[in-house]
Amino acid sequence: MLPLHASSPRGKMQRHVYQNGHAAYPLGGSGTFSIQPHKFQPRSQPALRRRRQLLLRLGLITATFFLVALFVFPSLRTGLIPALSLGLFSASEDFQLETVRYYDLNNVQGTARGWEREERILLCAPLRDAAPHLPMFFGHLRNLTYPHNLIDLAFLVGDSKDNTLSLLSDLLTELQAHEDPKQQFGEISIMEKDFGQKVNQDVESRHGFAAQAGRRKSMAQARNWLLSAALRPTHSWVYWRDVDVETAPFTILEDLMRHNKDVIVPNVWRPLPDWLGGEQPYDLNSWQESETALALAETLDEDAVIVEGYAEYATWRPHLAYLRDPYGDPDMEMEIDGVGGVSILAKAKVFRSGVHFPAFSFEKHAETEGFGKMAKRMKFSVVGLPHYTIWHLYEPSVDDIRHMEEMEQERKAKEAEEKAKKERIEKINAQFDNPSSQWDKDKDNIREMAKQEYVPNEEP
Amino acid sequence: MPTPRSLRRTNPITIALAAVLIIGFLFFILSSPSDGSSLPVSRSKDTASNALSPPSLPFRKAKSNERTPPPPVVHYHMNNLTTSSDPVTNRETVLILTPLARFYQEYWDNLLKLSYPHELISLGFILPKNKDGNAATAALQAQVAKTQSGPQKKRFASVTILRQDTESPLQSQTEAERHKIENQKARRAAMAKARNSLLFTTMGPTTSWILWLDSDIIETPATLIQDLAAHDKPIIAPNCFQRYYNEDIKMQDVRPYDFNNWIDSPTAKELGAKMGNDEILLEGYAEIPTYRSLMGMMHDSSADPNTEVQLDGVGGTTLLVKAEVHRDGAMFPPFAFYHLIETEGFAKMASRLGWQSWGLPNYLVYHYNE
Known part of the structure; x- marks a missing residue:
């Protein structure tokens, strides 16, 4: 005989639909639609309520402690406020400080x-x-x-x-x-x-x-x-x-x-x-x-x-x-x-x-x-x-400046000299009348007179 | 069975009181942090407004959604910068510089233990770009992140981490290999360049002191900075020792470690005079006896820890330098400078600029023992 057959008979004798022994349909007993228990009876759970109260109290204590801690250690605030305010308020400076820098000097060797x-x-x-x-x-x-x-x-x-x-x-x-x-x-x-x-x-x-x-x-x-x-x-x-x-x-x-x-x-x-x-x-x-x-x-x-x-x-x-x-x-x-x-x-x-x-x-x-x-x-x-x-x-160096001053003086001296010369000429002109204009006048007069003399000579 | 109370039955005074209380709380919470003066840690004085700022200062992060204004014109009143024997009272800033090849947790723990106000301390690190360097960077960054997000009092003002290719990457960084005499010149030249890179990029216009602290210094007194600064010397070095297990006496003992702190000798000067321009004279090697007086050998545990000696060469394991010494141009020569290189050359260059170096033979700091 095969060992498989030897162990199987009990399995084959299974009469229940579900393995756990319950029948698929209620079989008799307390009737088809009866539900146990028969009326709603809220269970009194003082333990649960007490626990909830305890939790509430613990929460309150934590919150109070937390607020007191914020009072005592102001540095804590920096980390918490952005989290609490969902980043609506900017964090303080300290929290945004960058203190670590990393550089690779091979990248800064210099190229053409x-x-x-x-x-x-x-x-x-x-x-x-x-x-x-x-x-x-x-x-x-x-x-x-x-x-x-x-x-x-x-x-x-x-x-x-x-x-x-x-x-x-x-x-x-x-x-x-x-x-x-x-x-x-x-x-x-x-x-x-x-x-x-x-x-x-x-x-x-x-x-x-x-x-x-x-x-x-x-x-x-x-x-x-x-x-x-x-x-x-x-x-x-x-x-x-x-x-x-x-x-x-x-x-x-x-x-x-x-x-x-x-x-x-x-x-x-x-x-x-x-x-x-x-x-x-x-x-x-x-x-x-x-x-x-x-x-x-x-x-x-x-x-x-x-x-x-x-x-x-x-x-x-x-x-x-x-x-x-x-x-x-x-x-x-x-x-x-x-x-x-x-x-x-x-x-x-x-x-x-x-x-x-x-x-x-x-x-x-x-x-x-x-x-x-x-x-x-x-x-x-x-x-x-x-x-x-x-x-x-x-x-300009001191020598250059001296030289430039000399040149400037030379230039000024030259200018002054020219100016003096010009002035002298003007002075001479003013003091002594220029005879040439008189000469020209006289010459014109003479020519005029000569013309007049000449014309009558021609007429006869 | 409590039933919900109707609002009508509540005393209006209670509602009014509650409202006043809520408004009061809201007002208090939202208004008070903005006036920074009430904060116990006031850093606003030494804070830059822009990412373009000295690395020795923290800066305010730019908000991503707003157009950034042009960087402002910043005045630094360097005439007011002091380096005094009482740096804490004068709020003098210290920049701790560490060329890092390997990260030791003991180093970081010791750093955190320093009692100098951490908000006056900036840190600078330079790490090579190789496998060891990457591992060290990862370890360092983890610790930095932890400290800088930890309690306010332990946080440092700023931390700068630099990476740079080393020009002569040595195959092995073990202690024996590192100290071979033929490797020394190239190694120390590369080290000098790393130190200079770190120094000149991280030293800000507000820095008063520079503390050179090697990554393998794992134990110092917590008051190290105050103790060294109290001597008011331009350059000052404590004595660097190492703890080890002494087989002879079968117990823990200490021995001198850093032999670069020394007073010059006539023999060394003669040796230098005979050398070529590019040759260097190293200390601590039996091949060339220099007969210099080494500070490591002057230690006397019973004597006054404040005893000072004037030095001609210094080591870089722990060294407190007034920033003006570096600002005047004293750097770590990566070439033979009077036959000296790196920290020893630095002492020489500083003395050429008129700054003397000093040592404290009886004040000990401890080096890691591999």
Whole structure:
């Protein structure tokens, strides 16, 4: 026999429709339509009611406690109100603060076509007693073709005796209030820091040889303070620009960027009055190193600073400024070792890796020249463009002013002389009657008389 | 059986009282948080209004639905920035910078224990972009998220996390490999660049102090910042030690770890004079004895912890620097600077700028033991 048959008989004997033993139809008993129990009898449930009351009381206590807590710890409110008010009321500041930032520095290395990749530029300008030049500088800013929202401006104002700070602040506010959002710049910071510099900022004392080393060191200090406070992890490029540049191409940022060099400077000249030859190389701090200069550096002591453009240190270095050809290719590049600070475009990674403007004697140089030297030391490319020129403002030197005064005096003397001559002639004319008119009158009379005499002679 | 009471039967005074109470509560809840002065933690002073702001400051998030106004013109009064011996009273901000290759939970726990007001502390981290770096970043971000959403008092003013490719990625970061003398120059040059990147991008115009704290410093006194700042020195380093199990005495013991804090010796100067321009003179290697006086060896547990010594070279494991030293240009040279590199070169460069370095031989911080 199969075991299946052995176990099945009880299953086959199933008489009920439902497994649980109830029949499908009520079978007799208390009648077809009777329902047990016979009348509605609400069960008395004191336990349930008590529980509900307890819950209610608990809820009330919680709510009271909660309100008291709101009183005692005001900081709790910030988190709860938006939830309670369904975001109808804006949350307080604290709740909206962002404190964590994440940056990948590989994205801000700087490329040749930065404007397409939306690379940010930090434009740095150290200022001191610069109020007269500011309106011109802001004109240049407005004209820049690089997208303005990608340019962050940073200024360091220090030791100024004129209204540089207030003027700068006004001009910047005006700049940012421009109705065209394309004209508005990015982050704008003004650092106010006085270093207590003793050196005057007028042309003569600024460029005198004796004052140079000290002046360059304090300039370097100002530049470093500005950069270290303004450089952000978002910057791909840093552009240093003096405010007293008179003429520069609007596309200067793109033009310099296109070369894709770590540090790049244009040539800087300045216009001159005609009697001084019309134009002149201005920035002599961009140069190539020479054997003579290296030998000279060996002989100097640790703190000495070689400054270019002075007879005291004959370095025989090839200067970027002297190599200019007005008709040369503006894209021509030249490797240089020292750089001038009038207009430097550098990749931000140069500054991030630690290159700065030495405020001490670094390889016998300071400030921008030392910057070039240090960039070279860290194997960055440093390049100048001999035929791409920007023009620095012409500020007459004391000699020039003296010469101009002399010329002015000469001119005045000449004018006075001419005036005196003229006056003398007039005086002579007034004092002595000119006889010629009388002569003419007499001549006419005589001629008339002669005519009359002649006519009767003819008639007979 | 309670039946619902009809409104008519309720005393009108009760309704009026309830209404007054509700209005009072609503008024109180909705009005008071807006005047921030009543809040115990007032941060409005050091908050930027824009995402374009120094990373050392927190900023207000822009609302997505409104057109953002142009960034404002911001004045920073750096003349008023102080670095004094009592930084807490003067509300001086501290930026703690850490080049991070591996994340140690003990490091973070120790950081949280610092008793300096956290709302005056900004943190900066730089991590390499490799496998270890990714793991460390994930661990770090988890902890940062936890802390910055935790209790107000423990939150830091801001946290900046930077990632950067290291130029000479060393195959192995184990302690033995890292300290091989031939690897040192490249390793320390890369380290110097990482430190400079971190420093110059995170130092804001409001920062007063920089605390360099390596990621493997796992134990410091909670008052570290106050204690070091109290000496009012431009650059000051505590003595970095390491806890270990001493087999000789069969118990836990401490030993000096950081040998980059030293006072120069005539021997080292002579060695330097004979070296080529690009060569560096390293400390702590038996191959080149320099006979410099190492701060690690000056420790005396019974002596006054406030004893100061003037140093010529410093290490970066724990180092408190006045921000103006860095602002003047003192950085970590990634090249041979007077035959010194990284933190030791930094001390030299600072001294060229007129800033002296100091050490506290009897004030200890502890390094992780691998």
